[in-house]
Amino acid sequence: MAKPLSNEQQLYNRIRTEKITVPLLIWDLMYHYVGDDISAITQIVLTFWRVNESIPVEDAQKIKGHTVRINETVNKILHPEKIKNEAEQLPELRNNNMKLNPVINELFFHYIGNDVYGINLIVGFHLDPMDTHPIPVENAQKFSIKP
Amino acid sequence: MEKSKVKILVVDDEEDISHYTAKILQLDGFQAFESVDGTQAWEIFQKERPHICLIDVHLGYSKIDGMELLEKIKAADKKVECIMITRITDQETIDKAKELGVGHYLLKPLANEVWVEKVHSIADALPEGGVNG
Numbered sequence: 430m431a432k433p434l435s436n437e438q439q440l441y442n443r444i445r446t447e448k449i450t451v452p453l454l455i456w457d458l459m460y461h462y463v464g465d466d467i468s469a470i471t472q473i474v475l476t477f478w479r480v481n482e483s484i485p486v487e488d489a490q491k492i493k494g495h496t497v498r499i500n501e502t503v504n505k506i507l508h509p510e511k512i513k514n515e516a517e518q519l520p521e522l523r524n525n526n527m528k529l530n531p532v533i534n535e536l537f538f539h540y541i542g543n544d545v546y547g548i549n550l551i552v553g554f555h556l557d558p559m560d561t562h563p564i565p566v567e568n569a570q571k572f573s574i575k576p
Numbered sequence: 577m578e579k580s581k582v583k584i585l586v587v588d589d590e591e592d593i594s595h596y597t598a599k600i601l602q603l604d605g606f607q608a609f610e611s612v613d614g615t616q617a618w619e620i621f622q623k624e625r626p627h628i629c630l631i632d633v634h635l636g637y638s639k640i641d642g643m644e645l646l647e648k649i650k651a652a653d654k655k656v657e658c659i660m661i662t663r664i665t666d667q668e669t670i671d672k673a674k675e676l677g678v679g680h681y682l683l684k685p686l687a688n689e690v691w692v693e694k695v696h697s698i699a700d701a702l703p704e705g706g707v708n709g
Contacts, residue, residue, distance in 0.1 A: 460663035460684055461634065465590040467685035472596035475689060479603055491592055 434539055440532050449530045455506060458521055462502040463541065466495040470548065474569050484564035486556065493552050496545045503541050507534050547571070577702040579605040583626040584695065586610045587617040587645065588661065589636040593686070597630065600692060606699065614640030618648055626656070627702055628695065630682075633662045633669050643672060650676050657698050661686070 434440065443449065470492050477484045484492070502519075505512055507529060509522045529537075551571060555563040584606050588594040594610040601608035609624055611617035614635045621629070629649060633642040640648070642660065649656055659680040660673045670681060680698065682691045 457663065464663065464684040465593065467687060469590055469592035469596070471686050471688070472593055472600065475692075476596045476599050476603070479600060495592070 434535070437536075440536060443532050447530075447532075449532055451529065451533055452527055454521060455527065455529065458502075458506050458519060459537075462506075462519075463499050466499045466502070470495050478566060478570060481566055483566055484569050486563055489552050489556050489564050492548065493556065496549050496552070499541065499545050503537065503545075507537060577627075577699065577704055579699060580607070582628065582699045582702060583607045583609070583624055584628045584630065584699075585617060585620055585624065585626040586630045587614065587635070587642070588612065588630075588632040589634070589638060590632075593632075597686075597691075601695065604692070604696070606695075612638075614638040614642065614645045617645055621649055621652070625653070628657045628659065628698055630659045630661060630691075630695070632684075633660055633666060633673075643669060646673060646676055646678065657702070659691075659694065659698070 473484070473488050473492055477488070505517070505519050506522070509518060509527070512518045515523065548571075551568050552564065555565070555568065584598075584601050586594050586598045586601070586608060587610075588597065589612050591612050594612050598608040598610035607624075609620050609626065611620055612635075615638065617631075618640060620626075629646075631642045631646055631649075635641045635645070646658055646660065649658060654677060657680065658673075658678050659682055660670070660678055661682045661684060662669055662673075663684055673681070680694060682694065
């Protein structure tokens with residue numbers, strides 16, 4: 430998991446004092462789109478973790494697919510103005526001018542962005558089509574949180 | 577009830593979630609069935625009569641969504657244990673599910689093994705012979 434930002438406490442103070450909120454629609458989109466991909470990655474990792482096996486190529490590629498989708502979705506939600514092609518925009522945001530406060534953007538980007546980047550690095554490093562079991566279980570465990 | 581006799585239906589429109597969730601439950605010794613669609617899930621329910629159903633509230637493009645599937649299942653057999661998978665922003669849906677007798681919820685994203693423990697505890701509490709046996 431990403432390390433806390435060096436100015437994190439200041440950001441939380443700003444959220445508190447400036448009463449910065451995240452619109453319900455944004456939360457809903459995050460849970461709907463990103464939530465499904467995070468859940469899918471968790472279930473893939475848990476499947477192999479429970480039997481202490483490495484993750485096969487085919488399944489690792491699925492993880493990669495989900496991280497790509499998370500990145501795309503986060504960009505669409507946090508920076509809808511940058512998506513010029515209307516077909517690629519999230520329909521829920523198309524008619525809503527919903528610019529997020531930069532503080533929220535920073536936190537979302539830092540935590541989701543860095544974690545997804547970390548997963549991508551691990552998967553990318555091990556994703557060798559010649560290897561039938563590319564991701565050692567101890568590395569895959571870094572994708573998930575054991576209670 | 578013996579784990580190998582417990583039937584569990586997993587319904588989620590994200591294929592990797594339904595597939596791997598069912599796979600984890602199979603590895604744990606349960607009989608698990610998966611579906612990405614409400615209509616197909618209803619068919620599986622009628623055929624297999626699962627004891628526990630994990631249902632995603634939002635089934636995307638499915639003709640039967642998660643809540644409608646829940647209503648059909650509860651109308652067919654009130655005693656089936658249903659676990660609704662929902663979002664924290666879905667309070668209205670949670671309230672409706674409560675009215676239908678659902679006492680178990682899981683919030684997305686499923687980021688750890690809490691859901692597995694929940695399924696195990698519900699399965700452990702099933703009466704011998706099953707709720708619909």
